[in-house]
Amino acid sequence: xxxxxxxxxxxxxxxxxLVLNVESRGFQVSVYNRTTNVTDAFVAAHPDKKxxxxxxxxxxxxxxxxxxxxxxxxxxxxxxxxxIESLIPLLDMGDIIIDGGNSLYTDTERRDQWLGDxxxxxxxxxxxxxxxxxxxxxxxxxGGPASTWDVMKPIFESIAAKxxxxxxxTHIGPGGAGHYVKMIHNGIEYGDMQLICEAYNxxxxxxxxxxDLAEVxxxxxxxxxxxxxxxxxxxxxxxxxxxxxxxxxDLILDTAGQKGTGKWTLINAxxxxxxxxxxxxxVEARILSSMKDKRxxxxxxxxxxxxxxxxxxxxxxxxxxxxxxxxxxxSYAQGLDLISAMGAEKGWDxxxxxxxxxxxxxxxxxxxxxxxxxxxYRTDAKLSNLMLAPFFTEILNGxxxxxxxxxxxxxxxxxxxxxxxxxxxxxxxxxSAVLPANLLQAQRDFFGAHTYERTDKPxxxxxxxxxxxxxx
Numbered sequence: 001x002x003x004x005x006x007x008x009x010x011x012x013x014x015x016x017x018l019v020l021n022v023e024s025r026g027f028q029v030s031v032y033n034r035t036t037n038v039t040d041a042f043v044a045a046h047p048d049k050k051x052x053x054x055x056x057x058x059x060x061x062x063x064x065x066x067x068x069x070x071x072x073x074x075x076x077x078x079x080x081x082x083x084i085e086s087l088i089p090l091l092d093m094g095d096i097i098i099d100g101g102n103s104l105y106t107d108t109e110r111r112d113q114w115l116g117d118x119x120x121x122x123x124x125x126x127x128x129x130x131x132x133x134x135x136x137x138x139x140x141x142x143g144g145p146a147s148t149w150d151v152m153k154p155i156f157e158s159i160a161a162k163x164x165x166x167x168x169x170t171h172i173g174p175g176g177a178g179h180y181v182k183m184i185h186n187g188i189e190y191g192d193m194q195l196i197c198e199a200y201n202x203x204x205x206x207x208x209x210x211x212d213l214a215e216v217x218x219x220x221x222x223x224x225x226x227x228x229x230x231x232x233x234x235x236x237x238x239x240x241x242x243x244x245x246x247x248x249x250d251l252i253l254d255t256a257g258q259k260g261t262g263k264w265t266l267i268n269a270x271x272x273x274x275x276x277x278x279x280x281x282x283v284e285a286r287i288l289s290s291m292k293d294k295r296x297x298x299x300x301x302x303x304x305x306x307x308x309x310x311x312x313x314x315x316x317x318x319x320x321x322x323x324x325x326x327x328x329x330x331s332y333a334q335g336l337d338l339i340s341a342m343g344a345e346k347g348w349d350x351x352x353x354x355x356x357x358x359x360x361x362x363x364x365x366x367x368x369x370x371x372x373x374x375x376x377y378r379t380d381a382k383l384s385n386l387m388l389a390p391f392f393t394e395i396l397n398g399x400x401x402x403x404x405x406x407x408x409x410x411x412x413x414x415x416x417x418x419x420x421x422x423x424x425x426x427x428x429x430x431x432s433a434v435l436p437a438n439l440l441q442a443q444r445d446f447f448g449a450h451t452y453e454r455t456d457k458p459x460x461x462x463x464x465x466x467x468x469x470x471x472x
Contacts (some may be wrong), residue, residue, distance in 0.1 A: 022159055030060055063332075105124070108175065123178070125141060126183070129364065146172065194278075195331065336386055
C-alpha cells in the first residue's frame with residue numbers, strides 16, 4: 001500500500017470529521033486512536049474511503065510519507081504533551097506535528113521551542129466550525145514557521161471553508177500566533193452569544209414566545225445580522241421537545257458551561273492593558289449562570305421591578321436589532337484591538353484584514369459584516385479601532401438612540417443586560433474627549449503621591465500637591 005499523505009491522532013467527533021474532510025479532497029489519511037476499537041469502527045464505517053487504520057503509534061508513523069504530517073486532535077494540556085512525547089522517538093527530523101486543539105498559545109510556544117530544538121517542525125492550528133465545519137470546511141488559524149506553512153498549505157487550503165473563492169485559512173504568524181488568534185476568536189464568540197441571549201431575555205419580558213422568536217431571528221438572518229449564531233438561534237427556537245410538545249429552549253436549565261478560552265482571553269487583555277468589557281461581561285454572565293442555587297435563594301430576598309416590557313412588538317424588534325448590531329460591533333472591535341496589541345507586543349506582524357477574511361466562513365463567529373470588517377482593514381491596515389471605520393461609525397451613530405433605549409427599558413424592568421451595557425459604556429468612554437480620571441489622579445496623588453499631569457502644561461510634565469492631612 002502507498003504511504004499516506006496525512007495522519008491524524010484522536011478520533012473524537014472533530015477528529016473523525018476532519019479526517020473525512022481531508023480524504024474527500026483526494027488525500028490518503030492514516031488514523032490512530034488510543035482506544036483501538038474506535039479506529040477499527042471508524043475505518044470499517046467508511047470502506048470506500050482512502051483510510052489507513054493503525055493499531056499502534058509505530059504502525060501509524062510507518063504508514064506516513066515523508067515529511068510526515070501528523071495532526072493531533074486530543075484534549076488540550078497534558079494529553080497533547082503526552083502524545084508528542086510518544087511520537088518523538090518514532091519521527092524523523094523535519095517531520096511536522098500539528099496541534100489542532102484549543103491549546104493555550106503559551107503552551108504552543110513552549111512546544112514550538114521544544115520540538116524545534118529537536119529538529120522537528122510544529123504548527124499550532126486553531127480550528128473553528130464545530131462538527132459541521134470540520135467535515136465541510138472549517139476556518140483554520142495556523143501558526144508556526146512560514147516554511148512549514150508552505151508544506152501544509154495545499155492540505156489546509158483544500159479542506160478550509162471557501163468564501164468568494166478564497167480559502168478560510170492563512171498563515172497567522174510564528175510560534176503561538178495561530179492558537180492566540182483562535183483564543184480571541186472564542187472570546188468574541190463569548191460576547192456574541194451573550195448579546196444574543198440578552199436580546200432573547202428582553203423579548204421574553206415583552207411576551208414573545210419561542211415561535212415568535214424563531215420568526216424574528218429568521219428574518220434577522222436574512223438581513224444585515226446574518227450570521228451562523230443568529231441562524232442556529234432561529235433553529236433552536238423552532239425545536240420542540242418530543243416528550244412535552246413544549247419549546248425545547250424553555251426546558252433547558254439556565255446554567256452555562258465554558259472550556260477556558262474566555263478566561264484566557266480576559267487574562268491576556270489585562271496583561272496587555274486592553275479593554276474587552278463586552279467579552280468580560282459575557283464570561284462573568286456564564287459564571288453567574290452557574291450559581292443557580294444561590295440565584296434562586298437570592299431571588300426570594302432581593303427585590304426589583306417586575307420583568308415586563310410594554311411596547312409594541314414590531315417597534316421593539318427594531319430597537320433590539322439596532323442594540324444587538326451596535327453591541328456586536330463593539331465585541332469584534334475589542335477582540336481585534338487585543339489581537340493588534342498582542343501582535344505588536346510579540347512582533348508577530350499580524351494582518352487583521354486576513355484574519356477577518358478567514359473568519360467569514362467555516363467558523364462559529366462567521367457573519368455577513370465580516371466582509372465589511374475585512375474591507376475596513378484592507379482599506380486602512382493601521383486602523384486604530386474598528387469603530388472608526390466609516391461603515392461602522394455610521395452604524396454606531398445611527399443606531400445609538402435605540403441602543404440606549406433598549407438598555408434603559410431593560411434596566412427599568414430589572415432585566416440584566418451586562419454585555420449590552422458594557423458595550424455602550426465602552427463606546428461612550430472611547431468617544432469621550434474628557435473622562436473623570438482627573439479626579440482619580442487627584443485621589444491617587446492624595447493617598448500615594450503618584451503625581452499627575454495638568455491640562456495647562458505639556459504632556460509628560462508631572463506635578464504633586466501637598467494635600468491637607470485627613471484624620472479619622
